[in-house]
Amino acid sequence: MRRTVIRAAVALPLAAVTLAVTVTPASAHTLNEAVTSTTGCGWSSGSYLTLHSGAITTSGGTRFGTAYLLWSDSYQENCVVTLREGAMHGVASSTEARLIGLASGTFRDQGSFGHFAAVSAPTGGECVSYRGEIISTDGQIAESPQVEFGWCG
DSSP, X not given: OXXXXXXXXXXXXXXXXXXHHHSOOGGGOOHHHHHHSTTTTOOTTOOXXXXXXXXXXXXXXXXXXXXXXXXXXXXXXXXXXXXXXGGGTTOOEEEEEEEEETTTEEEEEEEEESSEXXXXXXXXXXXXXXXXXXXXXXXXXXXXXXXXXXXXX
């Protein structure tokens, strides 16, 4: 009986170490994961087109991430994903994805996120614009360039 208890006492911490080592790193968060996630675009089919993307940078040129404008024929929706990158990835701070429909108005996902913000809306048949923004924990603001309305249809 004592031998079984000792083996269990050794095996459990070893299993915990193994689990800790096999956890997926933060860098595994991809655009596709943001697209298919229910907290992202929610497009479980994973089928989409990247219409445009823009670097999210500070006024001094430091890159915090990338904003993507996407389209899904399956869902007849646009989605904007603000994907945090580099030193910003995994560090929760203000992150915003903004989709602007010329006729339908502004849709946004904004909160304290460590990986991405994403918003989708049924904007098929109208012109759209988009923007991504990340504010670091020390208050540095990074934005993607404001894009003129386009991708009409």
